[in-house]
Amino acid sequence: MKPIITIRGLGKRYRIGERARYGNLRESITNSFSNAIGAVRSRGRNGHGAVEQNHIWALKDVDLDVMPGEVLGVIGRNGAGKSTLLKILSRITEPTAGRVDLYGRVGSLLEVGTGFHPELTGRENIYLSAAILGMKRLEIERRFDEIVAFAEVEKFIDTPVKHYSSGMYTRLAFAVAAHLDPEILLVDEVLAVGDAAFQKKCLGKMSQVAQGGRTVLFVSHNMPSINRLCRRCVLLEDGRVKADADAQSVTAQYMISDTGTMAHRQWPHGQRPGDDVARLLAVTVTQRGRVSDTVDIRFPVEIEMGYEVLKHDAKLLSALSFFDSQGVHLFVSGDLNDPQWSQPRPRGMYSSVCSIPGNLFSEGVVRVAAEVATREPVYQIHLLVYDSVAFQVVDVGESGSVRGRWGRPIPGAMRPLCHWRTANLTQLKAETLHKNASSGVS
Amino acid sequence: MKTESVNDAIGEWAGAAAAADTAASQSDHVLPGAPLFSIMPRRGWVSLNLRELWAYRELLYFLTWRDIKVRYKQTVLGVAWAVLQPVVSMILFTLFFGRLAHMPSDGIPYPIFAYAGLLPWTFVSTAVSGAGDSLVGSAALVTKVYFPRLVIPCAAVCAAMMDFAIASVVLLAMMLWYGVAFHWRMLMLAPLTLAAALLAAAAGMWMSALNVKYRDVRYALPFLIQVWMFATPIIYPASIVPERWRWLLGVNPLSGIIEAFRGALFGRAIHWPDLSLAAAITLTALACSAHAFRRMEREFADIV
Numbered sequence: 070m071k072p073i074i075t076i077r078g079l080g081k082r083y084r085i086g087e088r089a090r091y092g093n094l095r096e097s098i099t100n101s102f103s104n105a106i107g108a109v110r111s112r113g114r115n116g117h118g119a120v121e122q123n124h125i126w127a128l129k130d131v132d133l134d135v136m137p138g139e140v141l142g143v144i145g146r147n148g149a150g151k152s153t154l155l156k157i158l159s160r161i162t163e164p165t166a167g168r169v170d171l172y173g174r175v176g177s178l179l180e181v182g183t184g185f186h187p188e189l190t191g192r193e194n195i196y197l198s199a200a201i202l203g204m205k206r207l208e209i210e211r212r213f214d215e216i217v218a219f220a221e222v223e224k225f226i227d228t229p230v231k232h233y234s235s236g237m238y239t240r241l242a243f244a245v246a247a248h249l250d251p252e253i254l255l256v257d258e259v260l261a262v263g264d265a266a267f268q269k270k271c272l273g274k275m276s277q278v279a280q281g282g283r284t285v286l287f288v289s290h291n292m293p294s295i296n297r298l299c300r301r302c303v304l305l306e307d308g309r310v311k312a313d314a315d316a317q318s319v320t321a322q323y324m325i326s327d328t329g330t331m332a333h334r335q336w337p338h339g340q341r342p343g344d345d346v347a348r349l350l351a352v353t354v355t356q357r358g359r360v361s362d363t364v365d366i367r368f369p370v371e372i373e374m375g376y377e378v379l380k381h382d383a384k385l386l387s388a389l390s391f392f393d394s395q396g397v398h399l400f401v402s403g404d405l406n407d408p409q410w411s412q413p414r415p416r417g418m419y420s421s422v423c424s425i426p427g428n429l430f431s432e433g434v435v436r437v438a439a440e441v442a443t444r445e446p447v448y449q450i451h452l453l454v455y456d457s458v459a460f461q462v463v464d465v466g467e468s469g470s471v472r473g474r475w476g477r478p479i480p481g482a483m484r485p486l487c488h489w490r491t492a493n494l495t496q497l498k499a500e501t502l503h504k505n506a507s508s509g510v511s
Numbered sequence: 512m513k514t515e516s517v518n519d520a521i522g523e524w525a526g527a528a529a530a531a532d533t534a535a536s537q538s539d540h541v542l543p544g545a546p547l548f549s550i551m552p553r554r555g556w557v558s559l560n561l562r563e564l565w566a567y568r569e570l571l572y573f574l575t576w577r578d579i580k581v582r583y584k585q586t587v588l589g590v591a592w593a594v595l596q597p598v599v600s601m602i603l604f605t606l607f608f609g610r611l612a613h614m615p616s617d618g619i620p621y622p623i624f625a626y627a628g629l630l631p632w633t634f635v636s637t638a639v640s641g642a643g644d645s646l647v648g649s650a651a652l653v654t655k656v657y658f659p660r661l662v663i664p665c666a667a668v669c670a671a672m673m674d675f676a677i678a679s680v681v682l683l684a685m686m687l688w689y690g691v692a693f694h695w696r697m698l699m700l701a702p703l704t705l706a707a708a709l710l711a712a713a714a715g716m717w718m719s720a721l722n723v724k725y726r727d728v729r730y731a732l733p734f735l736i737q738v739w740m741f742a743t744p745i746i747y748p749a750s751i752v753p754e755r756w757r758w759l760l761g762v763n764p765l766s767g768i769i770e771a772f773r774g775a776l777f778g779r780a781i782h783w784p785d786l787s788l789a790a791a792i793t794l795t796a797l798a799c800s801a802h803a804f805r806r807m808e809r810e811f812a813d814i815v
Contacts, residue, residue, distance in 0.1 A: 071542050083813065137542060156812065160657040163552060163809040170546035180655045186577055188584040193577075200573040201656055 071172070072134035073253060073284050074158070079131040079167035080308075081153050082124045127153040128308045131167070137252075140285040142299035142316055144323055146456055150308040151288045155179060155255045158286065173252030173284065176203065180257075182242035187231035187447065191222050191241055194230055198245045212248050220244035235448040253284045295320055320396070332362035334458050343376070343452035346383055347441040350375040350418070352457040354437070366464040366471075366484070368427040374439045375420050376452070382413035384445040387421040390438040392455075393431070397482050403440075411445070428471060428486035430462045431479070557805040564659050571662050571669065578641070578670035593674035594681055597629040604629075604746045617748045619777055623685045627773050628745035630675070630682055631704070635711045635765060636736050638671035642715025643732045646723050650815045660808050661801065664716040668708055675704070682776075691777060699775035706768050706793055713796040720807040723815050743769060764789035764796070 128150040135141050143151050156162045158169060159177035184201035185194050195216055199209045217226055220241040222233075230238055289295050295302055295316055302316035304323050312319045332354040341348040353373045356364045364370050372389055388403035402423055436459040443449045464472050471484050583589045601622055608614040609621030616624035642664035646653065649663050686693075722728035742759075743766045744752070752760055760766040767782075767789025774781040 073542060156654075157550060160548075160550060161654060162812040164550060165552055167551065169550040171548055171550070172542045172546050174547065177656065180651075183655045184652055186581055188581050189577065193580065197573050197577055200570050201652065201658065203658070206569050 070136055073137040073139075073172045074133070074135040074286075075170045076131055076133040077168050079128055079133075079154075079157065079169060080126055080165050081128040081150075081157060081162070082126050082165040084124055126165075126308050128157070128164070128305075131305075131308075131310055133303065133310065133313070135284055135286070137173070137284055139301060140287060140299045142295040142302035142319075143286060143288045143305065144295060144302060144320065145305035145311075149305040151305055152179075152257060153308075154305070155257050155286065155288060158253075159255050171253065174203075175253045175255065176249045176251030177255040178246050178249075178257065179255070181239060181246065182447075185230060185238075185242060185447075188229055190229050191217075191220075191226040191233070194241065195245055198242065199248075202245065202249055203251070204249065216244045216248050219247065231446055238447055251283075253286070255286045255288075257288045331458050332360050332460055341377070342454045343441065346378070346380045346443065347385065347451040348377045348379065349439060349441070349452050349454055349457070350377055352437065352439050352454075354458050354460045362458075362460045364460050364462055366428060366430065366432060366462050367467075367469045370425045370427075370430075370460070371422050372425070372437055372458070373420055373422045374441075374457075375418065376441055377418050378414055378416055381416050383443055384411065384413050385451075386440075386442050386444040387419075388440040388442070389423050390440065391425075391430075392436045392438065393482055394434040394436070399430070399435070399482055428469075429483060431481055431484040432462050432464050434459055434461055553809060557802065557808075559801055559805060560659065564661060567659050567662055570658055571666055574662060574666035575669040578666055579673045582670065590677055593677040597626065597633045597678050598681060600629050600633070601626045608746050614747055615751055617750060617773075617779075619773075620689050623682075623689050623691065624748070624773070625746055626682055626685060627776050628743075628769050630678055631707050631769055631772050632740060632743065632745045632765075633678065634671055634675040634704075635707050635714075636740065637674055638668040638708070638711035639715045639718065640732060640736060641667035641671055642711070643718035643722055643728060645715075646719040646811065647726075647729075647815060653815050654812050660811060661716060661804060664719040664804075665712055667719075668712045668715055671711070672704075672708065686776075694778035696775045696778050696781070699781065700772065703768055703772045703775060706790055707765070707772075709797050710764055710768065710793045713793065713800040716804045717800040720804045720811075723811050724807065739763075739765070742766075745769060761785060761788055762792075764792040768793075 127148075131150075131154065143154065145151050153162070155177065156179070157164050158171070159175055159179065161177075161179075182198070184198045186197065189197065195213060196206075196209055199216075200206070204212075217223055220237075220243070222237055222241050225233065225237065230241065233241070287295070287298055299316045301314070302312075302319040303310055304312040304319050312322055333351070334353075335351040336342065336349060341350060343349055351374070353360055353375075354362060354364070355371045355373065356368055374387060374389065376387070378385065386403050386405070388401055390401040391399040393399055402425070404421055404423075436456050438453065438455045439457040440453045441451050442453075443451065464470050471486050472479065583592060586592065588595065604625045605622045609616070609625070614621065619627075645663045645667040646660065652663075653660065685691075718728055718732055722732075742763055744760065749757070749760055749766060749770050767785040771781045771786045771789075773779070
């Protein structure tokens with residue numbers, strides 16, 4: 070069978086820091102001036118050296134064939150090139166090298182609520198968003214009632230979406246996306262927002278639409294879902310295809326190669342993850358005042374995230390998600406109960422520290438995802454860095470942990486120290502009978 | 512915050528998708544012989560791809576409609592702003608230029624003379640400044656979904672047309688008040704408005720593309736627009752410009768358009784050589800600007 074997507078020698082080069090800042094004229098003029106000087110100077114030597122130094126290949130020499138009807142998983146660390154690949158396939162950005170041939174219409178879900186405008190009503194936003202995602206007007210009209218019913222917002226369809234709860238907003242945004250009908254669908258983990266019941270419904274709908282031969286490229290950090298969803302999986306590393314095989318073996322390979330831990334990570338200026346609202350500076354794991362990637366299971370662990378808020382008066386939420394080495398999402402914690410939670414924050418540098426009680430994690434590697442998002446009026450993620458840091462939880466077998474003197478493995482993703490009371494009911498019954506008998510005499 | 516329950520949802524989908532998978536490999540799904548499209552680095556000359564632009568005309572309509580809908584949301588005066596701007600300018604210019612400086616106005620009462628120039632001018636300046644900011648303002652769209660980017664500044668120009676239509680009502684009222692006779696030459700107003708729109712689109716799309724790369728545009732643009740206004744016979748008639756400097760006005764296509772606009776409105780003779788030159792410059796500018804836009808376009812998602 071002929072592939073529906075063929076990718077040959079695909080590469081994308083970014084100038085370092087290009088994503089982070091925009092130029093101004095003066096800079097551009099001085100740059101072209103210094104480039105001219107640089108070109109003269111380096112004429113005798115390797116002329117390409119300077120270019121290669123200031124550029125990184127987000128994607129390099131990628132060859133892939135995707136068959137019609139195939140559901141292909143794409144995994145890799147942050148910055149491995151997953152998002153760049155999707156952006157090239159969805160024609161948002163142009164490759165620097167190579168070629169892609171697409172034998173079907175492409176729909177991409179890189180974000181939920183693309184093109185939504187808070188001032189417009191639900192009805193208006195359905196039309197707008199659907200048109201932006203590539204639906205024709207007749208198609209939208211035909212599916213309008215379906216979309217509204219699906220989003221469960223009939224009553225509020227003529228209310229501006231800025232008055233929607235974040236749940237309603239997400240439902241409506243999803244509903245529009247779920248009614249897209251391209252032959253090739255690119256999905257970038259957007260499905261991981263919104264409430265679970267609705268997501269099931271949404272995905273059920275998508276699979277229903279996917280009758281016979283919809284091709285899906287699914288980018289995720291979530292290994293269990295990759296394993297369940299895809300037969301084949303591609304592992305990207307530093308912009309190259311590291312592995313391309315059945316999903317089970319690729320995810321396993323990724324997990325094994327990726328158990329390295331790191332207690333502190335700092336991003337240099339120009340490469341800080343985030344957008345124009347918030348940028349991540351550093352994430353650090355400490356226990357009892359020491360930066361450490363090996364922590365004692367019995368004591369609290371503190372994760373500090375340093376970030377810069379670039380927009381004044383944003384109502385932000387900082388959150389940390391914890392994953393085990395299998396990629397199972399253990400839990401998420403956000404500063405929801407902070408007394409200042411609903412206060413808009415002024416611009417500046419922030420440090421949010423999350424203190425996790427001792428005796429909670431299981432032994433093994435814990436990987437931390439850091440997130441900063443706007444909580445109101447519309448939930449919007451500004452940065453979300455998977456595998457920002459990782460640490461190893463060890464149980465040294467002294468008193469105070471769940472293990473006690475138990476020497477064998479303890480299964481389970483979590484290991485909270487729970488209180489137990491055990492009573493011998495037989496003895497208790499005998500004693501009670503005895504007591505009753507003796508009191509009955511007097 | 513992300514929730515684990517997502518997996519269950521995805522899992523269910525997986526089941527169905529896997530079923531579809533097998534179904535697909537059994538049914539002979541027919542792929543087109545040639546790719547629907549190919550993605551590769553573009554170099555040098557870039558085609559305008561007007562066919563694709565046409566395919567996305569509905570999006571142009573929806574983005575225009577959004578701009579119009581949103582423009583005066585949460586303002587007390589609402590669409591009155593569309594009228595207020597040219598009307599207040601007209602009053603000010605009438606006071607300072609008409610009454611105090613005794614600016615000649617080709618024998619037309621100065622207020623309506625000024626308004627007839629300010630109306631198309633306000634349209635062009637609103638369209639150009641709106642288009643200039645449009646791409647940067649749509650950064651969220653540009654980085655998340657594909658469509659021909661030209662649609663964005665074009666929608667801003669189309670949205671400005673709405674203000675123009677509203678402000679035209681005032682012109683109509685003034686014409687009745689001053690007893691301006693209606694005349695067959697007024698039919699020229701429609702193509703002249705179109706010419707103004709095309710010129711605004713040419714300037715607007717070029718500015719919007721430059722703005723993505725150089726945010727200096729944001730600061731320079733209001734100033735440039737102001738300079739443009741004084742370089743155009745809006746509050747003065749072209750006839751007061753000395754003969755040997757008249758060619759300078761000719762270089763500015765907007766002056767030809769606005770002079771013709773007034774000519775058509777007041778039933779004066781239209782200076783066809785000037786207008787033809789203006790039309791030629793406008794179309795050339797539009798073609799150059801669209802090509803420049805397409806060339807810069809490939810960087811938009813990376814630097815916006």
